[in-house]
Amino acid sequence: MQKVTMFPQSCKGMEDCAICAFVCPKSLFVASGTMNEAGYLPPLPPDQEKCTACGNCMIYCPDFAIVVEGGSADGTEE
Ligand code: SF4
Numbered sequence: 001m002q003k004v005t006m007f008p009q010s011c012k013g014m015e016d017c018a019i020c021a022f023v024c025p026k027s028l029f030v031a032s033g034t035m036n037e038a039g040y041l042p043p044l045p046p047d048q049e050k051c052t053a054c055g056n057c058m059i060y061c062p063d064f065a066i067v068v069e070g071g072s073a074d075g076t077e078e
């Protein structure tokens with residue numbers, strides 16, 4: 001099941017931000033090699049199989065570039 005949806009055009013880039021990578025307990029965010037329209041390098045969509053849907057990335061992304069579904073705030077599966 002798809003848990004994480006990325007909106008890469010909203011991202012300010014892994015070089016300048018990378019908060020998602022810092023807060024993900026599974027270290028699922030790595031920089032993509034594809035620039036968005038603003039010239040930033042957003043992360044690749046995380047591995048959906050390894051994602052626990054903890055929601056950290058959605059909560060801490062300052063640019064609302066990540067939406068997480070299918071989990072709860074305490075990291076347990078629903
Ligand atoms: S929901 Fe949690 S485990 Fe999944 S990508 Fe975001 S921070 Fe990582």
Ligand code: SF4
Binds near residue numbers: 011012013021063064
């Ligand atoms: S936290 Fe949001 S803005 Fe920052 S690198 Fe990750 S997706 Fe981009």
